[in-house]
Amino acid sequence: MIGMGGFHLGLPHVAEADAIKLIHAGVDRGITFLDNCWDYNAGTSERRMGRALSVGGYRDRVFLMTKIDGRTKASAREQIDQSLARLLTDRVDLLQFHENIRPDDADRIFAPGGAIEAALEAKQAGKIRYIGFTGHKDPAFHLHMIEVARKNDFIFDTVQMPLNVMDAHFRSFEKLVIPVAQRSDMGILAMKTFGDGHIVKTGILPAIDMLHYGLNLPVSVVITGIDRTEILDQAIEAATTFAPLSAADVERILAKSAEPARDGATELYKTTRLFDSTVANPSWLG
Numbered sequence: 001m002i003g004m005g006g007f008h009l010g011l012p013h014v015a016e017a018d019a020i021k022l023i024h025a026g027v028d029r030g031i032t033f034l035d036n037c038w039d040y041n042a043g044t045s046e047r048r049m050g051r052a053l054s055v056g057g058y059r060d061r062v063f064l065m066t067k068i069d070g071r072t073k074a075s076a077r078e079q080i081d082q083s084l085a086r087l088l089t090d091r092v093d094l095l096q097f098h099e100n101i102r103p104d105d106a107d108r109i110f111a112p113g114g115a116i117e118a119a120l121e122a123k124q125a126g127k128i129r130y131i132g133f134t135g136h137k138d139p140a141f142h143l144h145m146i147e148v149a150r151k152n153d154f155i156f157d158t159v160q161m162p163l164n165v166m167d168a169h170f171r172s173f174e175k176l177v178i179p180v181a182q183r184s185d186m187g188i189l190a191m192k193t194f195g196d197g198h199i200v201k202t203g204i205l206p207a208i209d210m211l212h213y214g215l216n217l218p219v220s221v222v223i224t225g226i227d228r229t230e231i232l233d234q235a236i237e238a239a240t241t242f243a244p245l246s247a248a249d250v251e252r253i254l255a256k257s258a259e260p261a262r263d264g265a266t267e268l269y270k271t272t273r274l275f276d277s278t279v280a281n282p283s284w285l286g
């Protein structure tokens with residue numbers, strides 16, 4: 001139900017030993033989905049997760065996901081191998097194409113010599129089990145990715161997107177992408193429950209209720225960043241106290257979030273470049 005985000009585990013204010021303890025504690029308390037990315041904190045997030053999973057049989061207890069930025073076959077192949085080396089494993093359970101935030105990302109990935117070729121080769125070699133994609137900018141880019149894949153006789157196993165109490169009101173992934181993903185039986189991965197703090201700071205709902213809203217959607221997992229024990233406790237509490245929300249509950253929540261969600265005011269990942277790491281580092285795309 002709850003996945004542990006990899007980005008926060010590699011932040012400078014988190015000591016490596018503490019990050020490893022958080023991963024172990026999370027898995028011991030029932031978290032089995034671990035998120036990461038080739039570019040998180042210049043590889044620190046993957047290295048820390050790899051060290052945590054390399055002891056005590058933890059690797060075999062989790063579903064391990066990471067992401068790559070490469071849009072060409074060559075760059076994607078290189079990043080896949082680098083991620084495996086950092087994670088100290090011979091396979092990841094899910095590899096996702098990161099930051100589908102431009103109109104042409106799908107076209108580049110599926111072009112001759114594109115990144116999909118490297119992913120399919122890695123899958124055939126047993127380096128990855130499933131293939132998905134992520135993005136936080138615009139539902140139209142997600143729908144384009146799914147359509148381009150379909151035209152290439154490919155269906156993604158998963159799709160990751162921002163799903164939270166604000167999303168329903170502005171460029172809504174919940175309304176536009178979830179139904180399409182469901183029709184293809186794609187695993188739906190939720191992220192940005194708190195919008196890097198901007199959503200939770202509105203104070204319209206307690207953090208637990210915001211997590212419950214995400215869990216109430218038809219998702220496989222809600223991924224949340226965890227950088228200290230108190231946030232791990234919050235994530236576990238959300239999972240253990242969750243019960244399906246009534247239609248009236250959902251209506252009440254959306255009524256509260258309508259005004260602060262207007263024009264994407266709290267969803268800066270949709271309306272600004274603050275979260276666009278591959279825009280700031282175009283060389284990562286290959």
